Amino acid sequence: MGKLYSFKRSLWVFHASGGSCNGCDIEIIATLTPRYDAERFGIKLVGSPRHADVLLVTGAIPRDFADKLRRIYDQMSDPKAVVVVGNCGTSGGLFYDSYNLVGPIDEIIPVDVYVPGCPPRPEAIIDGVVKAWLKIEKLEKQLEGGE
Amino acid sequence: MNFTLLSPSGFWNPLLWIAFLIIFAIIGYIIYARGNPGYKKNTEQVKPYLSGNAEPSKEEIMVRAGDIYWGFLEALKGYYDVLKTMHTGDMRDYILWYLGVGAIILFLLVGGV
Numbered sequence: 001m002g003k004l005y006s007f008k009r010s011l012w013v014f015h016a017s018g019g020s021c022n023g024c025d026i027e028i029i030a031t032l033t034p035r036y037d038a039e040r041f042g043i044k045l046v047g048s049p050r051h052a053d054v055l056l057v058t059g060a061i062p063r064d065f066a067d068k069l070r071r072i073y074d075q076m077s078d079p080k081a082v083v084v085v086g087n088c089g090t091s092g093g094l095f096y097d098s099y100n101l102v103g104p105i106d107e108i109i110p111v112d113v114y115v116p117g118c119p120p121r122p123e124a125i126i127d128g129v130v131k132a133w134l135k136i137e138k139l140e141k142q143l144e145g146g147e
Numbered sequence: 148m149n150f151t152l153l154s155p156s157g158f159w160n161p162l163l164w165i166a167f168l169i170i171f172a173i174i175g176y177i178i179y180a181r182g183n184p185g186y187k188k189n190t191e192q193v194k195p196y197l198s199g200n201a202e203p204s205k206e207e208i209m210v211r212a213g214d215i216y217w218g219f220l221e222a223l224k225g226y227y228d229v230l231k232t233m234h235t236g237d238m239r240d241y242i243l244w245y246l247g248v249g250a251i252i253l254f255l256l257v258g259g260v
Binding site for chain 1: 190193194198199200
């Protein structure tokens with residue numbers, strides 16, 4: 001395997017929203033506003049999982065969305081990390097044990113970081129993404145070591 | 148030997164063309180080599196992102212030349228439905244139509260009275 005460059009520059013994030021009430025999604029957008037401005041660290045949302053290093057998942061996952069979420073995860077190139085934002089994705093939250101939901105998310109795809117909260121504050125989301133970043137750097141070193 | 152062709156409409160030199168081809172091939176390779184080498188071939192990683200949906204088969208999503216006439220065919224659907232039933236694909240039917248219409252024209256031109 002060749003040398004990986006992407007994490008020496010910036011971290012690109014793809015946001016997949018399942019059955020979210022939009023509370024967590026609004027907080028994710030808030031992290032990009034001038035008050036928190038995550039983009040100054042190179043952390044930015046991208047429109048395709050194929051360009052992303054981190055997958056942010058919000059909301060409980062409806063039955064029909066499970067295979068789509070799995071496919072989104074599979075389409076991300078390695079190394080990659082998954083951050084679940086909010087109570088619903090972490091444990092089902094308000095919708096725990098609902099008949100039309102599957103999950104929690106870690107039963108569908110491997111999750112690296114949980115950011116609990118309903119919704120979590122932008123500081124918590126940034127902290128979660130930074131934890132994912134550290135995880136990815138470890139994975140990157142493993143990949144480079146394996147060449 | 149002179150490879151340059153000069154004409155009123157332009158200039159052509161195959162050696163120059165090959166030189167540019169090599170230069171652009173090298174530039175293309177450099178761009179390609181800077182891509183992420185971490186992706187796995189023959190997995191979902193090389194398939195297009197369609198909001199998480201599976202990629203439909205090419206037959207399902209292909210726009211055929213006939214699709215350009217969709218509005219025309221839809222507007223004249225009643226007319227085409229009749230035409231389609233007449234087009235049986237049986238040569239004997241077509242000959243029968245030919246003879247029938249020929250007889251009517253003859254009747255109109257020559258007169259049956």
